[in-house]
Amino acid sequence: MSYSVKRSRCKQFFRVMRITTLLLFVFIFCMHAENSSSQNVNVTIKRSNTELENVLNDIEKQTDYLFIYNKFVNVDRKVSVNLKKASLEEVLANLFAGTDVKYSVDGSYILLSAGGTTTTIPLSAQQGKTVSGVITDINGEPIIGANVVEKGSESVGTVTDVDGKFTLALDKPTATLVVSYIGYLTKEVPVGSQSVLKIILSEDTQNLEEVVVIGYGSVKKSDLTGAVGSIQVDKVQGISVKSVDQMLQGRTSGLYMVQNSGMPGASSTVRIRGGNSISGGNEPLYIIDGMPVYPSADASQTALSPLNSIPTSDIESIEVLKDASSTAIYGSRGANGVIIVTTKKGKSGKTSVAFDAYWGIQNIYKKYDLLDSRSFERLANEALVNSGGAAIYDESLIPATTDWQDLTSNKNALTQNYQLTVSGGNDKTTFLTSFNYFDQEGVIKASEMKKYAFRANIDHKISSTINLGLSLTMTKVDNNRVGNSVLQSRLTTPPNLPVMQDDGSYTFSDNNGVITFDNPVGVINEKVDWHTSFRSLNNAFVEWNIIKGLKFKSSFGIDIDYATNKSYNPRSVYSGSQKSGEAKKVSNNTYTWINENILTYTNTWGVHSFTGMVGYTQQQSTYDGFNAGSYGFLNDNLQMNNLGSGTTYTAPGSEVKKWALNSYLARVNYTVNNKYLLTASIRADGSSRFGSDNRWGYFPSAALAWRASEEPFIKDLNIFSNLKPRVSFGITGNQDGIGTYPAYALLGSNGYVAGGDKVTGYYPSQVANTNLKWETTSQFDAGIDFGFFNNRLTVVIDGYYKKTRDLLLKVKVPGSSGFSSGLKNIGEVENKGFELAINATPIEGDFTWNTSLNLTYNKNKVLDLGDVSFIYPSQPGQDETGIHLGRIIQVGQPLGTFYGYVYDGLFSTTDDIASSAQPTAKPGDIRYKDISGTDGVPDGVINDLDRTIIGCAQPKLFGGFNNTFSYKNFDLNVNTIFTIGNDVYNGTRVTMENMQGSTNMFASTMNYWTPDNQNAPLPRPLRSKAVMRVSNQYVENGSYLRFQNITLGYNVPAEFLNFTKYVSGLRVYASLQNFFTITSYSGDNPEVSKYGQDNLGAGYDAFSYPFAKSVLFGLNVKF
Structure with missing residues (x-):
């Protein structure tokens, strides 16, 4: 079934892979052929006015000969030679013509002598x-x-x-x-x-100058003036990490990451120093090998991290730019921080081959304890009787129990990853290619992701002044998913129902016809929901070293992103039976190109060092989407492969959207006496998204730093190996998450049928706003870097304050305009906090211990919402009548605030009810607090006015604690992550403790209120939805400490590999992932965000895809 869906796409992908691989290896073969041909007695040398020793070294590099000479041969003599493919004899004659140097060849040695002396081969060589x-x-x-x-x-x-x-x-x-x-x-x-x-x-460690990649360049870490976090990639690559974004979690301060779901291929939410926007994007900008890369949206419009296109073993370095002095060079895209990923490149020398692999199994972290059939029927009868009905189940019978959780779980789900990397080159050309295959089965049946990736980096020196480079990445992902119906029905389907009826059909209603549902086993076995994506990142550059210190680099990149979704909901499951089978096909294609031109000048004179950079970039992106579907099929045989066989067609849809960005940028780095540092930058962005009155935005920044540890009076203290206070300020912007044409008047279409013909008309669908402009974020940062004991202990502390103004929000407009709302720049949000990062090597030797701790405190607050003090996220603008997942956006409160009623226990007596604000309640019902009326004081009525702030999804403190222990050939990595002070709204409990008795519930619900059990935590069973109010009853502490990864590795000693001349290194390891979590949260996983990257839906858990724990075994082989 899935084979027919994937067949054509797979063939196309592998055809491209084969052709590309063939061309690449032809290139490598030719390169090595050239390299091999240089190993004969013909040499090519072009040197002008250089020492003789340099020429002799050139000959040794191009031949198998070694020069031996005595002290009477003047190797410092200046010579000039220009010979191409000349014989060795011709070269030697040219070099020593007119001198008293005599030469002779003895085996693989060339002997030089002068002054009447004789040179012989050393005894050891003889x-x-x-x-x-x-x-x-x-x-x-x-x-x-x-x-x-x-x-x-x-x-x-x-x-x-x-x-x-x-x-x-x-x-x-x-x-x-x-x-x-x-x-x-x-x-x-x-x-x-x-x-x-x-x-x-x-x-x-005293003199090592670590280089940090920043926007459009790199600097020595000692010269860094901004707040930049560097991920120690070599430490992470020693463990089995399934995706690049998981390499970020808990590794640097200021970066908060949530794995939204346990589903294979699920996206993560990444926040750098808090969320800035309400309706706009909050994800950071990703730069891969210098090319801005945006999250792709699959055919279901689920945002996918661009980092998923890069295999983890291909990463050379990751930098996280946090303050405005670091991110302002990216202007209108820098407000949410920037993550720069640099991939590995080849090195000159012998071709090397590396093979990395791991295999493992996954299982559901937590299985819920649910009612068995007998308990379920007893509670259902109680709910019916309490609601004035009659019991429907005979409690004297003991019905069979169907374990729907067990039937839908994929036990010991397989995970496997294989990567082959080939790299090498010569003095002119270097290359690295990699092939990756990753397969992850989900812990729920019918969910799986397969990823195929090919990557190549090639660099070539045309001359001493011109370099060329090419980076190519192709990734194909096949992803089969299970929807929310399975995730919920595997828990809620009554346990007293069988999977199949006597006639062989799937059960999808209870014995009394009271409820109908999607049979989770039937959906897993029969429904198709296949997502396929193909992404190709291509970037080429030419670099010209014009004169000493002056360099020009021009690059051109293309990002091609194809995504399709083919789904079929069959007649054999309930939802599909309502339409006699339904088929859909969706296609989303995005094409983005970018051209960047950067001129850099570097110079040093006396105590002054200067680097200046100017540039111009242009970028354009085009989105092309299409969808079609039909329903009403005679049978399920053709599925979605023939939409025309359906009797009813859904209206097809298509759209094309474009946006463009032109930019000018400049930056100056100035250093005096290697102690006083200044960085200043500015960027001007012109975007097609905004109105004609505000199309251009300007984003400046400046930073100062003082290397105090270089001052004599600090050095004399013998305390600091590094001491550098720094301060920065800058302005950045945000244009993401608001659509392609937010400032323009748009037309929509609609139609009706008249006389059997469809008549289509057009109408204004969006009001224009030429004043619309960027969301702008200003940020101040003050930090200090400490180093002790030759930097075996480093401490970095930062404090920051950032404010985002001109938020893009929908507001009400006069009804006379013909529109209910429009986009406008109003509102402000602030984030302030501090960061601490500690890295230490307490023990070094045969036994070595490296440890790191990072902590972040961030406080988010809404400062202004224009003419109103709060907004319900479910409604556009200031509509105050709705509520969305118990959410509110309120001045003075952080984003991600929960809003609802306050639980006040259960009523026990009629006297309690008579004096309460719920006069129609009965003993055993939930009591809610009467907080306010129209005049702000309790009014004896429970209504919307009694809702209040009941929690917040944002943590007060988060971070990571990572330790690496090594003893000789053994190494142990223990990585932990934690959050403190965040809440989770457990929407799963809302349904699984609803006490209605129509669906299955937690086994704990049997401890419900009765006249004989008045201290019970749960209300009496009742078929009323009143017990499902949004309240703090379901808000739980989401703080946790998780042992994310525990890896034990062993490097096989070289002497054990002597049996083969091919293997130069071998490491084997075993990992436990997500095996231990310390938390008071009662759900599956406190690290959850049901609604993905939506800032307002954070911390909401409602039948989320189960979290998985893994056992993995891997190896790294070098040839």
Whole structure:
């Protein structure tokens, strides 16, 4: 059934994959063919006025020969040579013509002598005595290009290859090697009697200059003036993380992430320093390899993170830009923060191959305890009798119980991931390609995601001044989903009903015909809901180093995003039977291109350092959507593959939308004496989305920092290895989440049938507003960076305040306009808080302990809503009659506020009722507090005026605590995340404790009120919906501490891999994911957001897809 749905798309995708792979490997083959041909005795050298030693090194690199010479040969002599594919003899004759240097070839050695002396091959070389080994860092990763020199003999030396290995012929049998590499402490190693060495270099934490990627460039971390969080990707890649966005959770301060659902492929909600907008977007801007990439919307309009298109093993670094000085360079897209992802690239040297894989099983984290058939019938009878009806079940019988939870659960759901990476290159061209396959079965049957990804990064030097680069990513995702009907009915379907009737049909009504429902087993077995997406990210650049310090880079990127949904609701399930089967096809295609042109100048004179950047960018995006459907099928055989076989067609829909953005930008970085730092930037954005009066927006920023630790009076304290206070201010904007044409007058269409013909008419559907403009966010940040004990302990503290003005909200307009509402810039929201990030290495050696802790406190508040003090989110504008999921937007309160009645226990006696505001109640009913009337004081009536603030979904404090322990070849990673002070509205409980007796409920509902059980927590059973009021009865503490990942790994020693010359490294590991959560929340998962990235629907749980715990086993192999 699913094969027919996916067949054509799969064929098309794999055809593209095959062609691309073939072309890529032809390119790699040609490149290596060129590299191999350079290993003969013909050499090409072009040098002008350079030392002779440099030319000799060039010859050694292009041949198998090694030069040996004595002190009488002047290798510092200036020479010029320009020979192409010349013989070795011709080159040597050219170099030494007119000098007293004599040369001779002896085996693989070229001997040079001068001044009447004779040069001979060293004894160690004559005897073939060599020393070899491997150089790694403390984590066992090979160090490529490390210098290995024999102490006291500067002419005897080599560098390590792509695997960190070296081989060196020694002058002295008992030599000492001097090993060095940039960023690491130089180490001297006596050879002694050893012939094979394993050398470990430690980082020079005092002098190591970490580079941080920022918008349109990079800076040394010591020169950073803004608030930027860097994810330690190498730490995360040692564990099995299913998606890139999960790599972010709990890893840096200021970033709050919620995995909205346990469904495979589900989106996450990401907030950086709180939510700024009410109706606009709150997700950060994502930059992948310099290219802005937007969340894709699948055919069901579910937002999907752009990070899902990148396999986790392909990530080189992730930076989170938080303050305005860091994000203002992105202007109208920077208000919500920016996440910059840089993928891995190839390195020159031998081609390397890596294979990463993991396998595992998932199971539902929590199974609910529900009523069995006997308890269900007893409670149902009680509800009917209490409502004035008669009992319908014979309680003397013991009916069979159907465990709908068990029948719909996918036990030991398989998860598997495979990635093959090939990289390498030469001095001109480097490449990296990867192939990834990921398959995750859901813990609910019929839910699954399969992802196929191909990625390539290629860089090529045309000349010493011009570089080219190409980045290509193709991702195909097949996703089968189960809808809300299954997630709810697997819990609520009465347990006394069988799955199938005697005639072989699925049961979809109770024995008395009181309720009808979608049989969850039937829906799982018969319904089709297949989503397919294909995304291709392509970015090419040319970089021209015009003169020293002046560089121009131009890039062009294309983002192609296709999404389709094919669904069929069959006649065999209740909802499908109402229309005799219903089929739908939906297609959403988005095409985005961007061109960026950046000119950068860098110069240093005296104590001054300067980097200036100017740029121009342009971007355009086109969306093309289509949907069609039909119902009324004779049978279910054709499903959605022939819409024309349905007897009734739903009206097809289609639309095309475009938007464009033109921008000018500039930034200056200025440093004095390597201590006083200034960063200033400005960006001008022109957007097609806004009115003619406000089409352009301007977004400036400035930041100052002082490297106080470089001051002599601070150095003399011998306390700080780093001390840097900093301050910044800037303005950013937001244009997301408000549609494509919010400022324009639009026309809609409608029609009617007259005389058998359809007549179509057009009408104004949206009022124009030429004054519409950006939401603007101003942000002030003050921070300080500490480093102690050569930065083995670092502490970063930030405090911030940001205010968003000119919120884009729908407001009421005069009825004479013909419209009920329109979009307008009104309202303000603020976020203020502080962040703390601590990184430490308390123990270092054979046993090493690395630990990090990050904490964030953020307080969000609505400051202004124009002419009103509150808005109900369910209504456009200021309509005060509706309520949406118990939500309210109110001045003085944070976004995500719960609003409802206050639960005041249960009535026990008629006297209690007589003196209450609920005179029609009976003993055992819920009592609500009478809070207010029209004059603000209790009025003896329970109505809408008695609703109040009952909770908030936003945490007061959140963060992560991560630890890595390593002992020799073993490593243990323990990652925890936590929130404090957030509430969850448990909408599942509202239904599962409704006490109506028509659907199944929690087993705890048997402890309900009766005259003999007046202290019971739940009201008497009743077929009234009054017990389902939104109240604080269902608001629970959502704080939690979760052990997100526990991974134990083992690096197989090199000596155990000597049986094969192909494997250079092997690591095996086992992981427990989401196995332990400490929380008082009674539901499945306190980390939940039923309505996805909607800022107003956060913390709402109503039959959400179950959370999963996983056991995984993996390996990393290097060849």
